[in-house]
Amino acid sequence: MHNLSHAHAPILGRDAELAWLDQVVREGNSVITQAVHGLGGVGKSTLALHYARAHRQDHTLTWWITADSPERITAGLAALAERLQARPTSHVSTANQATWALTWLQTHPGWLLVLDNVEDPAHLEPHLGQLDAGHVLITSRRATGWRHLAHPVRIDVLAPGPAADLLGRASGHTSPDHRPALTELAADLGYLPLALEQAGAYITRHHVSITTYRERLAHHPARIHATPARAGQHEATVARVWHLTLDSIAAQDPLAVRLLSVLAWLAPDQLPRDVLTVLGQDVLAVDEALALLADYSMITLTPDTVSVHRLVQTTTRTIDPHDPHRTQDAVTTARHHATALLNAALPDGDPEVDLGAWPRWKALLPHIHAHAALTEPRHDPPGTDRLFSMTALFLARQGQTDLAVAYGERAVHTAARLHGTLHPDTLASRNNLAMAHQAAGDPNSAIPLHESVLADSVRTLGPDHPYTLNSRNNLARAYHAANDVDRAISLHESILADSARVLGPDHPLTLTTRNNLARAYQAADDVDRAIPLHESVLADSARVLGPDHPLTLTTRDYLASAYQAAGHLDRAIEVFESVIADCERVLGPRDPQTLASRGGLASAYQAAGDLDRAIPLHESILADLERVLGPDHPDTLHSRNNLGIAYWKAGDAARAIPLHESVLADFEHLLGPDHPNTLATRDYLASAHRAAGDLDRAIPLYESVLADCERVLGPDRSLTLITRGNLASAYEAAGDLDRAVPLLETTVRTAERVLGPEHPSTTVFREILQRALTGDG
Structure with a gap:
């Protein structure tokens, strides 16, 4: 005997759950009670129905009761009594009939009782306590409260494959050609069976394509989720099921519904729980509200995080004037509250250098991304500008420069709309937007922005305000990045004097300015001033900030680079190797600073002639930079150039030439034909052609590069000097001593004056000149 409804189609993707239920039932000797719980629409009732129908022959009686209230439980038991007695029982009360049914179940083993959609476990206590034989299968949205009544088992959404299968069957789109679209739509719907059934039915009934349905879903989610899979079944829709659930939750704790509305504006997975209390909310009240939401399977709760099904989020944040939980005011308030919570949850301090805050930033970042994607800039409330501006700084430090610029632009537009262009928050x-452009290797965008910020800061805050001093420092760095070294040095020197006077010699901004000034000296080929300044900054930074502070690590990297520029390769390699070990320990192996130090070490190995260590290191760095910063970032292009140099120095010009050609095209597009990076790449390409034995292509290229270097940089800059020496060496290799010897003599004299007589490059040029003069080719 049974009262089961018809199962419309074989169940998909639930083999493991069905097998587990079968095993539990077969192994039990006394009454076995299982409570299958999960999110509304996840398929609990479908699973129970298919199990019951598949094992109908294993039970003497299979009886299904809709158990969402005490009254309906009693009515279901009364219906069982009437069926068992096979005679009219209209003169007997419903309560007495239910009691008769329970008595029968006590005395007749071998039955299966399915209690579907139980609202409150307490409703079952009067009945289950009387049963000591047979099997009881319960479905419920409630995850807790079962205690001694039943063993709760959570059922989750379908796996991606079975979800796409179910959607294909429901929509009639089962051909392999439809599989990619089915997979995408199943993901959109969060693999929720009820939503998949609704989608398939809509596609079939309205004769629309999967792509069209996704468009409808994106623009009209409330109406789509309210459309039943079969005509007349409006109770069985995602919208209706969750509306009823929220009604139940709201009746017990309105705060729980408000929290769910806030969660709808964040990422679905692993929000740190403390974010929900950063504005001083009652922690115990929030704990209780979250527990209630977890009880109804609307969220997944761990000791540290909260997760929400993405379809719950979509439905919750969709305005529906007929749903009191989703009115215009309720949805807007929740969105603004989510912004305020994220803003308050941000770590204090500078996201570029506060390493202890990075794990917090990384935990919040998915939720910031989701919030930005779900909200429109024109609706950004106060606080959004700070949220996105600080995020831009963190992303730039992590090497995600395209995202950093996008967040920075949105922050600027929002701040200007909310506060005006001269407000400190807008400044x-x-x-921060200018810094993001600079980190992206775009000084042409950074410099005008830095200049305008500095002018406005002087006018509104004064010349000695710390913010103004920092703006001057950032502008000087941008000048350096744009190869305007003379202006960078002059500005850094004036900032250093003012920063030491206003903030003191040990202030981080003063230390940073000294470091930047030393770096600018090195760029101007003045290593005699750069090295002592780097060494003093390193000592002070380690004393004031600690040996593991990012500024200390960066200074060690700069010092190693200065040692290399001065020809002290052994010291450079030693410092690079030690700073890399510390960067990997403190920052991680893929941090941009770690990658920069590894690149410096590879170049030092290369300069020392150790190509066996240089080439594999260059190759691994390039792969990491392409993954972390992207293939077009300036640091990636430099790395590709360095690998090309190592290849042609190792005699593999065939691999070097395409690398240099691609980098040259990228630098010309990104920086222009006269930028030092572009000029240097042309010199590298000429050297690769020479290494390939193609002097007819190398010499004209050297000649054109030398002319441009002398015009743009001047005759005494290191790049000009090296290009002149390379051209002279090419003349000598071609047997054109009449042009080689005078050019080499000029090169040696200039190198001795600019680089010093013992510099490795000076020694090489001197040896080439001697060879040309003696004819020892």
Whole structure:
């Protein structure tokens, strides 16, 4: 005997759950009670129905009761009594009939009782306590409260494959050609069976394509989720099921519904729980509200995080004037509250250098991304500008520069709309956007922005305000990045004097300015001033900030680079190797600073002639930079150039030439034909052709590069000097001593004056000149 409804089609993707239920039932000797719980629409009732129908022959009686209230439980038991007695029982009360049914179940083993959609476990206590034989299968949205009543088992959404199968069957789109679209739509719907059934039915009934349905879903989610899979079944829709659930939750704790509305504006997975209390909310009240939401399977709760099904989020944040939980005011308030919570949850301090805050930033970042994607800039409330501006700084430090610029631009537009262009918050957002452009290797965008921020800071805050001093430092760095070294040095020197006077010699901004000035000296080929300054900054930074502070690590990297520029390769390699070990320990192996130090070490190995260690290191760095910063970032292009140099120095010009050609095209597009990076790449390409034995292509290229270097940089800059020496060496290799010897003599004299007589490059040029003069070719 049974009262089961018809199962419309074989169940998909639930083999493991069905097998587990079968095993539990077969192994039990006394009454076995299982409570299958999960999110509304996840398929609990479908699973129970298919199990019951598949094992109908294993039970003397299979009886299904819709158990969402005490009254309906009693009515279901009364219906069982009437069926068992096979005679009219209209003169007997429903309560007495239910009691008769329970008595029968006590005395007749071998039955299966399915209690579907139980609202409250307490409703079952009067009945289950009387049963000591047979099997009881319960479905419920409630995850807790079962205690001694039943063993709760969570059922989750379908796996991607079975979800796409179910959607294909429901929509009639089962051909392999439809599989990619089915997979995408199943993901959109969060693999929720009820939503998949609704989608398939809509596609079939309305004769639309999967692509069209996704468009409808994106623009009209409330109406789509309210459309039943079969005509007349409006109770069985995602919208209706969750509306009823929220009604139940709201009746017990309105805060729980408000929290769910806030969660709808964040990422679905692993929000740190403390974010929900950073504005001083009652921690115990929030704990209780979250527990209630977890009880109804609307969220997944761990000791540290909260997760929400993405379809719950979509439905919750969709305005529906007929749903009191989703009115315009309720949805807007929740969105603004999510912004405020994220803003308050941000770590204090500078996201570029506060390493202890990075794990917090990384935990919040998915939720910031989701919030930005779900909200429109024109609706950004106060606080959004700070949230996105600080995020831009963190992303730039992590090497995600395209995202950093996008966040920076949105922050500037929002701050200007909310506060005006001269407000300190707007100035901060404009500065951070300029820094993001600079990190992206785009000084042409950074410099005008830095200049305007500095002018406005002087006018509104004064010349000695710390913010103004920092703006001057950032502008000087941008000048350096754009190869305007003379202006960078002059500005850094003036900032250093003012920063030491206003903030003191040990202030981080003063230390940073000294470091930047030393770096600028090195760029101007003045290593005699760069090295002592780097060494003093390193000592002070380690004393004031600690040996593991990012500024200390960066200074060690700069010092190693200065040692290499001065020809002290052994010292450079030693410092690079030690700073890399510390960077990997403190920052991680893929951090941009770690990668920069590894690149410096590879170049030092290369300069020392150790190509066996240089080439594999260059190759691994390039792969990491392409993954972390992207293939077009300036640091990636430099790395590709360095690998090309190592290849042609190792005699593999065939691999070097395409690398240099691609980098040259990228630098010309990104920086222009006269930028030092572009000029250097042309010199590298000429050297690769020479290494390939193609002097007819190498010499004209050297000649054109030398002319441009002398015009743009001047005759005494290191790049000009090296290009002149390379051209002279090419003349000598071609047997054109009449042009080689005078050019080499000029090169040696200039190298001795600019680089010093003992510099490795000076020694090489001197040896080539001697060879040309003696004819020892």
